[in-house]
Amino acid sequence: MEDITKLNLHQTRDALIKKQFSCKELIASHVKEMESSRPLNLFITETIDHAIKSAEISDNNIKNKKLRNLEGLPFGIKDMFCTKDIKTTASSKMLSNFIPPYESTVTKNLWNDGAILLGKLNNDEFAMGSSNETSFFGPTKNPWKSNDSKNYIVPGGSSGGSAAAVAANVGVASIGTDTGGSLRQPASFTGTVGFKPTYGRCSRWGIIAFASSLDQAGTITKNVKDSAIVLNSICSYDPKDSTSSNKLIPDFEKSLEKSVKGKKVGVPKEFYQEGISEEILNLWDNGKKWLKESGAEIVDISLPNIKYALPCYYIIAPAEASSNLARYDGVKFTHRVEADNINDMYELTRSDGFGEEVKRRIMIGTYVLSSGYYDAYYLKAQKVRALITEDFKNVFKDIDVILTPSTPTSAFEIGEKIDDPLSMYLNDVFTVPVNLAGLPAVSVPVGLDKNSLPLGLQLIGKSFDEETILSFASVIEKSANFRHSPKEWWKNE
Numbered sequence: 001m002e003d004i005t006k007l008n009l010h011q012t013r014d015a016l017i018k019k020q021f022s023c024k025e026l027i028a029s030h031v032k033e034m035e036s037s038r039p040l041n042l043f044i045t046e047t048i049d050h051a052i053k054s055a056e057i058s059d060n061n062i063k064n065k066k067l068r069n070l071e072g073l074p075f076g077i078k079d080m081f082c083t084k085d086i087k088t089t090a091s092s093k094m095l096s097n098f099i100p101p102y103e104s105t106v107t108k109n110l111w112n113d114g115a116i117l118l119g120k121l122n123n124d125e126f127a128m129g130s131s132n133e134t135s136f137f138g139p140t141k142n143p144w145k146s147n148d149s150k151n152y153i154v155p156g157g158s159s160g161g162s163a164a165a166v167a168a169n170v171g172v173a174s175i176g177t178d179t180g181g182s183l184r185q186p187a188s189f190t191g192t193v194g195f196k197p198t199y200g201r202c203s204r205w206g207i208i209a210f211a212s213s214l215d216q217a218g219t220i221t222k223n224v225k226d227s228a229i230v231l232n233s234i235c236s237y238d239p240k241d242s243t244s245s246n247k248l249i250p251d252f253e254k255s256l257e258k259s260v261k262g263k264k265v266g267v268p269k270e271f272y273q274e275g276i277s278e279e280i281l282n283l284w285d286n287g288k289k290w291l292k293e294s295g296a297e298i299v300d301i302s303l304p305n306i307k308y309a310l311p312c313y314y315i316i317a318p319a320e321a322s323s324n325l326a327r328y329d330g331v332k333f334t335h336r337v338e339a340d341n342i343n344d345m346y347e348l349t350r351s352d353g354f355g356e357e358v359k360r361r362i363m364i365g366t367y368v369l370s371s372g373y374y375d376a377y378y379l380k381a382q383k384v385r386a387l388i389t390e391d392f393k394n395v396f397k398d399i400d401v402i403l404t405p406s407t408p409t410s411a412f413e414i415g416e417k418i419d420d421p422l423s424m425y426l427n428d429v430f431t432v433p434v435n436l437a438g439l440p441a442v443s444v445p446v447g448l449d450k451n452s453l454p455l456g457l458q459l460i461g462k463s464f465d466e467e468t469i470l471s472f473a474s475v476i477e478k479s480a481n482f483r484h485s486p487k488e489w490w491k492n493e
Helices: 009-017 023-036 048-063 105-112 160-167 184-190 224-234 278-293 306-327 342-353 356-369 374-395 421-428 432-437 466-480
Strands: 043-046 074-078 116-121 173-177 193-196 217-221 264-268 297-301 401-405 441-448 454-461
Touching (some): 009 023, 009 224, 023 116, 048 116, 074 105, 105 173, 105 224, 160 184, 160 217, 173 224, 184 193, 193 466, 217 224, 278 401, 278 441, 278 466, 306 356, 306 374, 306 421
Parallel strands (some): 074 173, 264 401
Antiparallel strands (some): 043 116, 173 217, 193 217, 193 441, 401 454, 441 454
8 A cells, every 4th residue: 555654543454454454564664764763863763674563463453353452553653651671761862772571551552452662752861852852862843844944843751752753654643641731732833733641541651751740641643633542552550550539431432422512611711912913813713713603602711810820830840850850860771871979970960961941940839849839839839739730720621721822932942942941941832731730631633824734723621521522633634634744755865
C-alpha cells in the first residue's frame, strides 16, 4: 500500500486485521519515514531492530487470531518514560547514558497490548519548556512551515518530538507527558490531537519526574477516535503510584458515540485576553456554533481566580522540580564531572549536566522553598491553587465541559523566544489551569492561521469524565473537518 504511513491508528489496525499488509511491512514503511525525517530531529534513540522483532510476534498473533488492542501498531515514546534496557535521557546531558533496569507502567501497558516501539522521542530537557528548544540533543523542528518565512518553527513543548512525529507520519501515535500543557500546546502547533487525562488516571511510575503533583501521561494522535483507543490501553490503576486512582475505567472508544444534545458548554470570560489573534477568536466562535448546532447549550461562565494560574504554576512547578532533581548529583548514576573533593564534584556535575532552563527553574524552586520565603511564595501559591480548583468545581455544577482556545498564538520560529522566558511561559496561559486542578482536557485541530499554521481548540472536563470530553471533541472534529497536512519539505534536505 503506497500511503501506508499516512493511515491513522484505527485505519491501520483495521488493515492489519484484514491482512491488507503485514506488521513487518508496516514497520518497514515507518522505518523508512524515520530515516527520511531525520532533519526534523524527532528521535533521541531509535529501536529499529527491536521493532522488527516485535512485528514478527504481532504477525504471528494476527495469524492465530490472538489480537490485542494495539497489536502491531508502531509508537514513538517521549524520552521521559523509562524503558527497560533502552536508553532514557529526559533529553538531558545529566542522563545521556542512563539505561533503566525497569519499565514505566504506561509503556508496559502499551507493550502488553501489542504496541511496537520505534524509538524514544525528543523533548524539552526534563520536560521544562514550551518549544522543544531546551533539549541537550538539539531542537525538534515542526513539520509545518509558515507561508511567509523559510525559517524552521517550533513544534511546541515539552512533548514536541511526540507531536512532530505524528504530524510527520512517523508512527501511528505517540505518548507524552503534560505538566502545564505539554501535550495540548504542541498538538495545537502541529495539527494533531493532544489528550491529557485526569491526574491519577495514568500511572506516573517510571516517568522521570518534573513536578509530581502536575505530571500526567497522555496521547498525541491523528484524530479523536485514535486518542480514545490508546487511552483504553494506557489508563490503569497502579499500586506502585500513590496518586493512582482505582476509579472504574470506562471503554473510551464507546464514548465517541454519545450525543451532546442538551449538555452545557461553559465559555469563560477570563480567557478573552489581550494579544489573542482575530483568527483564534473566530475559530473559538466557530467551535461554539458547531456545538450549538449539535444540540448543546452555550453558557457564559466566570473563573475569577484563573488570572493567577500562570504565576501560581511557575512557583509550584519549579519548587517540585528543585526537589525532584536534587537526586541527580553524579554519585550513584548519571553524568559526573570528576573533582578533587565531593563538594566540587556536586557543583561541577550539576552545573555541567543541566541546561540553562533547568538550572533557572531549580534556582527559582530552591528560592521559593527556602527559609523566609516558603510562606510568602510556595504556601501562598498552594492556597491560590486551591481557589482555582474550587472555581472549576463551582462552574462544573452547572455545565458539562469548558471550551477555550488551546494556545494564544500559532507556532513561532525557532530562536524567536528562547531568550525571553516570560514570553515563552505565556504560551501556557490557557493550558496551565487544567494541570493545577488535575482535570482532563484535549486539544483538537480546527483550522489554519493566515500563514497556514495549525490552530486548536481546547475542551476541559470534570474530574474523571474523559468520556464527555471525547464526545464533544468528536463533534468539534467532524464539524471542523481539519484535513490539512504539512508539505514534506524535510525529505528534500
